[in-house]
Amino acid sequence: MSRFLIQRPLPHGGRLVERVVTDKEAAKKMIRGCPSYDIKPTLHYETGVPVRNVYREIMSICYGFFSPVEGSMKQAEVERILKERRLLNEWIFPYPLVFDISEEDYKQLGVGPGDRLVLNLKGKPFAILDIEEVWRIDNPEELAHLTFGTPERNPEVVREPFNKKHPGWVIYRSLQPVVLAGKYTIINEPKFRPPFDRFWYPPRKSREEFDRRGWRTVINHQTRNVPHVGHEFLMKCAAFTGDVEPCHGILVNAVIGVKRRGDYPDEAIVEGHEAVNKGGYIKPERHLPTIVLWDMRYGNPLESLLHGIIRQNMGCTHHMFGRDHAAVGEYYDKWATQILWTKGIPSYGFPAPPTDVPYGLDIRPQNMREFSYCPTCKEMAYSETCGHKREKLSGSFLRGMVAEGVQPPAIIMRPEVYKVIVKWWKHFGYPFCNEKYVVNKEKELEVDLEDL
Amino acid sequence: MGEYFMVVLLDDYRMSKIRGTGLEENIKYMFGGELRLLEVKVNEELKDKILQEFDTARVDSRGAITDVPVAFMRELFNQVVEKKSLGPEVVEAVLAKVDEIKKAAEKESEYLPPPEIE
Numbered sequence: 001m002s003r004f005l006i007q008r009p010l011p012h013g014g015r016l017v018e019r020v021v022t023d024k025e026a027a028k029k030m031i032r033g034c035p036s037y038d039i040k041p042t043l044h045y046e047t048g049v050p051v052r053n054v055y056r057e058i059m060s061i062c063y064g065f066f067s068p069v070e071g072s073m074k075q076a077e078v079e080r081i082l083k084e085r086r087l088l089n090e091w092i093f094p095y096p097l098v099f100d101i102s103e104e105d106y107k108q109l110g111v112g113p114g115d116r117l118v119l120n121l122k123g124k125p126f127a128i129l130d131i132e133e134v135w136r137i138d139n140p141e142e143l144a145h146l147t148f149g150t151p152e153r154n155p156e157v158v159r160e161p162f163n164k165k166h167p168g169w170v171i172y173r174s175l176q177p178v179v180l181a182g183k184y185t186i187i188n189e190p191k192f193r194p195p196f197d198r199f200w201y202p203p204r205k206s207r208e209e210f211d212r213r214g215w216r217t218v219i220n221h222q223t224r225n226v227p228h229v230g231h232e233f234l235m236k237c238a239a240f241t242g243d244v245e246p247c248h249g250i251l252v253n254a255v256i257g258v259k260r261r262g263d264y265p266d267e268a269i270v271e272g273h274e275a276v277n278k279g280g281y282i283k284p285e286r287h288l289p290t291i292v293l294w295d296m297r298y299g300n301p302l303e304s305l306l307h308g309i310i311r312q313n314m315g316c317t318h319h320m321f322g323r324d325h326a327a328v329g330e331y332y333d334k335w336a337t338q339i340l341w342t343k344g345i346p347s348y349g350f351p352a353p354p355t356d357v358p359y360g361l362d363i364r365p366q367n368m369r370e371f372s373y374c375p376t377c378k379e380m381a382y383s384e385t386c387g388h389k390r391e392k393l394s395g396s397f398l399r400g401m402v403a404e405g406v407q408p409p410a411i412i413m414r415p416e417v418y419k420v421i422v423k424w425w426k427h428f429g430y431p432f433c434n435e436k437y438v439v440n441k442e443k444e445l446e447v448d449l450e451d452l
Numbered sequence: 453m454g455e456y457f458m459v460v461l462l463d464d465y466r467m468s469k470i471r472g473t474g475l476e477e478n479i480k481y482m483f484g485g486e487l488r489l490l491e492v493k494v495n496e497e498l499k500d501k502i503l504q505e506f507d508t509a510r511v512d513s514r515g516a517i518t519d520v521p522v523a524f525m526r527e528l529f530n531q532v533v534e535k536k537s538l539g540p541e542v543v544e545a546v547l548a549k550v551d552e553i554k555k556a557a558e559k560e561s562e563y564l565p566p567p568e569i570e
């Protein structure tokens with residue numbers, strides 16, 4: 001065996017967190033006599049529009065995507081994350097994750113440390129929270145600033161102060177004041193509605209699927225977009241990394257969560273990626289589109305850290321990062337993620353890259369620039385190798401074309417992918433997420449629950 | 453004083469409507485010939501009118517007018533076919549329907565008619 005062969009990394013923290021009770025009788029016993037609480041969406045602190053649903057965090061924690069996180073964080077843990085992006089058990093982690101409720105709800109519940117709270121979702125028992133600590137967020141605005149950083153404190157990568165135009169900042173700014181900290185356990189597994197059900201590969205299942213397919217090396221592609229050919233080339237060409245051989249598999253992991261107007265619908269995103277392999281552009285044996293539930297915080301380098309954790313937990317050896325990774329607006333340097341993974345960002349607690357600090361990550365970053373069409377090479381060409389003038393494709397140009405109902409040429413978007421857009425366009429009456437879609441999604445979520 | 457223009461994208465469906473109008477020889481190509489388009493001339497006065505009527509509209513560095521409502525772009529194509537021309541009279545004819553377009557544009561944030569493909 002070559003000494004260069006790369007092995008699949010262990011989960012972040014050494015073992016997968018799995019906190020899902022599948023035995024209904026056992027689950028019923030666990031919740032007998034316990035108080036219960038209906039999960040509420042986090043509403044925008046000014047407009048009242050839903051901006052987050054904590055159920056997505058509970059799912060991602062209990063199925064192990066966020067290993068080694070096990071629940072809603074205690075105050076000391078949140079403070080440590082804000083200072084050096086580490087959990088109390090030393091492992092690195094970018095964001096505070098809390099179960100927050102209003103003072104009124106807290107008074108009404110009358111719970112405290114040592115109590116078990118049943119969390120209902122869509123009127124059905126869903127999970128339990130074993131409360132270990134109750135603490136308060138005194139100043140959500142300060143929490144929001146500390147979570148993302150400021151130009152003064154994080155001069156390496158933060159370019160503008162965060163404000164209410166940033167959806168991640170708004171999530172933290174909108175949190176309720178009382179935090180119930182403690183471990184979550186899912187006691188009634190939600191069922192994903194089509195088309196999401198077939199893309200659900202939580203870490204244990206994805207690792208088993210990699211084994212089944214003989215994938216030792218797997219590169220992840222983060223997405224919240226319908227793939228155009230530029231994305232396809234990023235996926236294919238980044239996969240030529242690996243070790244002695246190119247990567248065995250390309251894992252597409254779509255972040256499914258609260259949407260913003262103008263995004264593509266999640267249904268079109270997952271099926272659009274699937275269309276890439278159905279059409280043979282990347283053959284199905286090498287390609288696996290999947291989902292993770294998470295309301296995007298758009299924290300660029302911090303988000304990339306979370307993405308690294310999720311995909312290492314899923315069993316990936318590599319992670320592709322592009323320009324403006326998981327970014328919105330101009331708050332961060334557009335190469336902030338690359339800076340984190342190549343030299344670290346000391347002000348966030350990373351004097352070295354997250355792969356080179358104690359209790360860090362083992363997944364390998366693959367930083368990529370851009371692909372676009374070169375009329376001289378007569379192919380999709382890489383910005384760092386092609387020396388010609390290329391025809392750049394802007395996202396807004398493509399969106400304009402789609403909105404106008406003009407089918408993009410196959411060198412821009414594969415016809416199979418476009419068909420998926422049109423399929424969901426007919427379904428929702430709109431090619432992108434409109435107000436109705438955004439509101440409906442947060443009402444219906446991606447799952448249904450049975451009686452316990 | 454400069455020359456302004458608007459881009460009309462041509463997919464297979466639109467190509468079939470263009471055939472026989474005499475406009476075929478004006479077709480321009482991008483992406484290795486895969487993207488076909490026509491450029492409709494816009495004069496100074498019409499450009500100002502467009503910018504005044506539609507506050508999303510912009511003029512890019514090449515002089516292309518972009519970011520007008522989809523309803524405008526659809527009507528632009530219709531008028532190209534109707535007038536069999538790429539001259540300023542095309543945009544003039546589109547602007548004659550400005551109220552209709554604005555009404556359609558209002559609904560565009562919630563509904564857009566899907567293309568008729570299978």
Ligand SMILES: [Zn+2]
Pocket residue numbers: 374375376377378381386387388389
């Ligand atoms: Zn070239």
